[in-house]
Structure formats: C-alpha cells, structure tokens
Amino acid sequence: MTKYRRADPEISRRKFINVALGTAGAVGGLGLVTALAGVRPPNRITAGKVPAIEGDILVYAEGSQSGQPIKTSDLSDKITRAWPQGKDKDGKPVIKKDEPNNLLIVFKFPTAEIVAPTDLKGVQDGVVAYSGICQHLGCQVGDNPSKPETILCPCHSGAYDPRAGCKVIGGPPPKPLPQLPIKLDAGGVMATGSLSGPYFGLTESDWKSLLEEAKTI
Numbered sequence: 523m524t525k526y527r528r529a530d531p532e533i534s535r536r537k538f539i540n541v542a543l544g545t546a547g548a549v550g551g552l553g554l555v556t557a558l559a560g561v562r563p564p565n566r567i568t569a570g571k572v573p574a575i576e577g578d579i580l581v582y583a584e585g586s587q588s589g590q591p592i593k594t595s596d597l598s599d600k601i602t603r604a605w606p607q608g609k610d611k612d613g614k615p616v617i618k619k620d621e622p623n624n625l626l627i628v629f630k631f632p633t634a635e636i637v638a639p640t641d642l643k644g645v646q647d648g649v650v651a652y653s654g655i656c657q658h659l660g661c662q663v664g665d666n667p668s669k670p671e672t673i674l675c676p677c678h679s680g681a682y683d684p685r686a687g688c689k690v691i692g693g694p695p696p697k698p699l700p701q702l703p704i705k706l707d708a709g710g711v712m713a714t715g716s717l718s719g720p721y722f723g724l725t726e727s728d729w730k731s732l733l734e735e736a737k738t739i
C-alpha cells in the first residue's frame with residue numbers, strides 16, 4: 523500500500539509554528555507581552571489528524587471493507603492495517619486518516635506467544651496493535667514472507683518482532699514501534715489509550731504537546 527505518505531509537511535509546519543511562537547516570545551520581551559497575553563494559538567490539528575485515543579474504534583484501512591470496523595474474527599498473525607476512528611466535537615464519527623502516521627497494524631496471535639516487552643495490559647485474547655509506520659524514516663512496515671514471525675520495513679530492511687512489543691530485531695530503526703493498547707468490544711477492537719510513545723518523526727516532547735492539543739479538538 524503506497525498511497526499513504528509520511529507526515530513531514532505537518533511536522534515541518536509544527537516546527538515552523540514552534541519557531542513562530544518562540545519568535546513571539548522574543549517579541550514579547552520587547553514590550554508586547556500585554557498584547558499577546560491570553561491569546562491562544564489556533565488549533566493546529568483537525569479531528570481527522572488527532573492521534574488514536576481511548577475509545578477510538580479501529581477500522582480497516584484497505585480492501586473491500588475499508589472504513590468498516592475491524593472484526594476480530596478476521597485477524598491473524600499477518601498484518602491487518604487499520605485507522606483509528608474517533609468523533610468530532612459534534613459526535614460525528616471521523617476516521618483519522620488525514621494524518622498518515624495514524625496508520626496502525628493489528629494482529630491476533632496465540633496468547634502464549636505474546637511476551638515482554640509487549641504491554642500485556644493493552645492486549646486482549648491475543649489481539650495486539652502497533653503503529654504501522656517505521657521508526658527509521660517513516661515507511662510503512664509490512665509482512666515478511668521470508669521470515670513470517672517478523673515484520674519488515676521495505677525501505678531499509680528494518681525488522682520488528684510483533685510478538686515481543688515490536689522490538690527492533692534488525693536494520694536501522696532506532697526504537698520499537700509504539701504499541702496501541704486495545705480491548706475487544708462488540709466483535710471489534712477499541713483503543714484503551716494512546717500509542718505508548720511518539721510515532722515516527724516526533725520527539726517525546728512534541729508527542730506530549732500533540733496529545734494535549736488533541737484534547738482541544
């Protein structure tokens with residue numbers, strides 16, 4: 523699946539805004555503090571870009587059922603790609619696919635095969651979900667036909683172990699794929715929190731800011 527792209531434009535925009543806010547702070551030091559006081563920067567993300575949060579339903583990201591809630595009966599030890607679906611401020615369902623880094627991968631393994639460092643509190647009946655975007659340079663990860671117990675990033679052969687917290691087991695990725703805690707709900711899959719860490723391209727601090735900003739959407 524190649525239609526999704528890295529979110530570099532958004533990240534660049536965010537960095538630009540951060541620079542702009544820093545500049546505003548410097549200007550404030552020159553005497554405009556009062557004028558700027560109480561002025562809140564506009565929201566930078568939309569409901570379609572908010573990261574997965576507690577209560578989101580996972581929906582198929584591709585195939586004939588695209589946009590429909592995932593059925594746990596369809597899941598396997600191969601990748602199922604998903605988007606989180608939340609709600610806008612009016613309660614209308616929104617699939618969060620405007621941010622490519624929101625792409626998720628979901629598996630169902632025999633429960634006994636799932637081991638640390640997977641967060642077992644975020645797993646139910648062998649169903650486990652992770653970010654679907656490589657932590658090296660932001661490509662989509664995929665199944666690995668030659669070593670099916672692993673998943674592979676096609677860009678530079680980064681390899682992850684989805685039964686062990688998607689830890690890195692080969693190639694250049696600097697860290698594991700963040701895990702999305704889930705529970706099973708009415709035959710589908712629901713997020714019980716946010717990703718365990720920043721998706722590709724964000725620092726911990728940017729990630730925390732983004733989650734805070736998401737609460738305002």
Ligand code: FES
Binds near residue numbers: 658660676677679694
């Ligand atoms: S982008 Fe995945 S290994 Fe380089």
